[in-house]
Amino acid sequence: MFRRPNDPKEYNYLYGIPGAAAIGGLLAAHSAGVPNIYQCGYLFSSLCCIGGIGGLASQNTARVGNALGMTGVAGGVVTALASLGLPAPLMTQALGLLGGASAVGWYVGSRVAVTELPQTVAAFHALVGVAATATSIASFMTEPDPDSLHRVACYLGSGIGAITVTGSVAAFLKLSGRLKKGYDLPFKNVLNRPLFAANLAGLAAVVTSPSHAVGLAAVCGTAAASATLGWNITNSIGSADMPVAITVLNSYSGWALCAEGFMLNNPMLTIVGSLIGSSGAILSKIMCDAMNRRIDNVIFGSYAELDGEMAAITGTHTETSVSEVADALANSKDVIVVPGYGLAVARA
Amino acid sequence: MLQILTKDGATTTNLGDEVARGAVITDKGEMLFPNPNPPMLDAGKAAKPKEEAKDEGPVDLFAPTMRTALYQAMTLSSIVGLGVLCPTNPAFHNMLTTFSLAVVAGYQSVWGVKPALHTPLMSITNAISGVTAVGGLLILGGGYLPHTIP
Numbered sequence: 001m002f003r004r005p006n007d008p009k010e011y012n013y014l015y016g017i018p019g020a021a022a023i024g025g026l027l028a029a030h031s032a033g034v035p036n037i038y039q040c041g042y043l044f045s046s047l048c049c050i051g052g053i054g055g056l057a058s059q060n061t062a063r064v065g066n067a068l069g070m071t072g073v074a075g076g077v078v079t080a081l082a083s084l085g086l087p088a089p090l091m092t093q094a095l096g097l098l099g100g101a102s103a104v105g106w107y108v109g110s111r112v113a114v115t116e117l118p119q120t121v122a123a124f125h126a127l128v129g130v131a132a133t134a135t136s137i138a139s140f141m142t143e144p145d146p147d148s149l150h151r152v153a154c155y156l157g158s159g160i161g162a163i164t165v166t167g168s169v170a171a172f173l174k175l176s177g178r179l180k181k182g183y184d185l186p187f188k189n190v191l192n193r194p195l196f197a198a199n200l201a202g203l204a205a206v207v208t209s210p211s212h213a214v215g216l217a218a219v220c221g222t223a224a225a226s227a228t229l230g231w232n233i234t235n236s237i238g239s240a241d242m243p244v245a246i247t248v249l250n251s252y253s254g255w256a257l258c259a260e261g262f263m264l265n266n267p268m269l270t271i272v273g274s275l276i277g278s279s280g281a282i283l284s285k286i287m288c289d290a291m292n293r294r295i296d297n298v299i300f301g302s303y304a305e306l307d308g309e310m311a312a313i314t315g316t317h318t319e320t321s322v323s324e325v326a327d328a329l330a331n332s333k334d335v336i337v338v339p340g341y342g343l344a345v346a347r348a
Numbered sequence: 349m350l351q352i353l354t355k356d357g358a359t360t361t362n363l364g365d366e367v368a369r370g371a372v373i374t375d376k377g378e379m380l381f382p383n384p385n386p387p388m389l390d391a392g393k394a395a396k397p398k399e400e401a402k403d404e405g406p407v408d409l410f411a412p413t414m415r416t417a418l419y420q421a422m423t424l425s426s427i428v429g430l431g432v433l434c435p436t437n438p439a440f441h442n443m444l445t446t447f448s449l450a451v452v453a454g455y456q457s458v459w460g461v462k463p464a465l466h467t468p469l470m471s472i473t474n475a476i477s478g479v480t481a482v483g484g485l486l487i488l489g490g491g492y493l494p495h496t497i498p
Contacts, residue, residue: 049476050453056469057460066472073478080482089491098481105478117467121474131480138487149440250470253477258447260483265439267446269483274447275454276473282458283466 015067022071023078030082041079042268048072049272053279076268115345119175122168122246125253129164132157132256133223139263140219148207150263151215155206157259159199159222163230164252170234171245185232192300195229198222233299244287244298251280 022044029037049072055065077098086094112120136157143150172178185191202218202225209215237245257273260266288295320328329335373381434440461469488494 045479046450049479050450050457052472052476053454053469054457054460056462056465056472057457058462059465062465062468066468069472069476073476076479076482077485080485084485084488086488087491090488092492093490093494094485094488097484101481117471121470124474125477128477128480131484135480135483135487142487142489147437149434149437247470250473254473257477257480257483260480261447262440262443264483264486265443266482266486267443269479270443270447271450271453272476272479274450275457276477278451278454279458279469279473282455283469286463286466 010063012063012067015064015071019067019071019074023075026075026079027082038079038083039267041075041082042266045072045075045079046268046271048075049275053275072272076272079268080266116176118243118246119172122172122175122249125246125249126165126168126172128253129161129168129249129256132161132253132260133165134161135260136161136263137216137219137223140216144212146212146215151206152203153259153263154219155203155222157256157263158219159202159226160252160256160259162223162226163233164249164256165230166227167230167234167245167249167252170231171242171249174235174239175242175246184235185228191232192229195225195232198225199229237299241298244284244291244295247280247283247287248295248299249280251277251284254278254280 026037026041026044048068052065052069052072055061055063055068081091081094108120136154140146140151140154140158146154199222202222206215206218209218234245234249254273254276258270258277259273261268261270261273284295288298291298370383373379430444431441458469
């Protein structure tokens with residue numbers, strides 16, 4: 001996408017070697033019947049995901065990081081498949097789902113322009129949220145007598161996941177320009193506190209009540225309440241603040257993943273989830289600092305419809321022409337080129 | 349230059365023109381030499397007023413140190429509190445250790461990311477959140493098609 005014609009030839013496929021070696025080794029150990037090899041599979045996958053983010057510390061290592069991230073996800077999925085020892089029909093179902101979803105993801109991903117990246121990221125966050133909510137509710141259903149840790153993790157996974165779903169859908173619709181009018185919920189300015197209180201009450205119910213039915217109702221209830229909350233909060237954020245909203249939702253999807261890790265006792269999900277969670281939180285903080293605003297002001301400060309005096313445009317602007325720019329460039333001593341949105345639009 | 353200063357073979361003085369005005373010293377017996385509005389040659393070179401170092405007197409470090417200490421005390425004792433609340437489940441403690449160390453690792457590695465690579469960071473965290481598929485796989489049920497819906 002950003003390749004220049006005189007760039008040296010790259011051999012990025014060689015980064016497939018470590019992935020193939022690690023995954024192949026894992027499968028060999030699996031078929032040889034080595035006990036507890038799966039923890040090591042999860043460990044190398046988690047380390048690859050950490051390395052994937054660490055690789056972005058400089059442009060030189062960014063490609064290595066990208067390859068490590070892919071190895072991490074592939075390793076995690078293969079480890080999970082190997083550790084379960086599924087019967088053939090179920091394995092077919094799993095592989096069919098994985099293959100079909102990968103094909104769809106590849107198709108969507110290959111068609112995305114750079115300028116559409118924010119809304120694509122938002123759309124995929126929504127899917128992570130759906131997965132987290134569904135996994136949490138299903139895990140609660142299938143566990144006949146969940147302990148308190150399992151209950152809390154399911155509750156949090158379901159709630160945080162549901163916020164991510166509707167919030168990301170709202171962000172996607174706004175950023176892609178499909179939501180022209182905005183669908184405000186009734187009482188949108190007073191809705192957040194009661195919903196938040198309902199979520200807290202549900203948490204208390206799920207911890208204290210021994211009944212499975214009450215717990216399940218609470219887990220499903222928090223999904224509904226959080227979904228409303230997610231839509232209401234994100235729909236109230238102005239489109240200009242949407243990048244911050246997306247990084248916050250990114251953070252949420254990470255913490256939902258962490259809750260899944262606690263729920264299913266899977267260290268990789270916890271590690272990757274906390275990576276994503278802290279990454280989203282830090283990016284939100286950086287952006288808010290750059291805008292000289294506080295994060296709570298961005299997330300909860302709903303924008304008002306401007307009218308009358310507030311809407312009056314003040315200040316001056318300077319227009320330039322091609323010849324003036326050429327003149328300025330010819331006469332200047334230093335020129336600083338700041339690549340930005342325009343570069344992405346021009347596909348320069 | 350000559351085109352600006354002459355018209356039909358005779359000199360003219362168009363005082364509105366920037367170039368002509370700078371070249372004119374006298375016109376019709378009137379001294380016009382220091383151009384009152386010289387062209388802006390050194391725009392942007394205006395000297396910044398120096399910031400004077402402020403003398404704020406001796407600094408009282410008690411309040412900020414106390415605040416940091418109280419935050420640390422709260423964090424550390426809340427970990428012990430979690431252990432008191434969840435005494436029976438060793439899996440929880442293992443996972444809590446993993447979680448805490450992963451948060452520290454994530455925090456450090458994300459701060460290391462260059463600002464120019466923040467958009468790829470969004471994409472890559474989006475990509476690795478694909479491991480949520482593992483969660484789905486772990487509770488997958490049914491045969492060729494799902495049929496274990498309660």
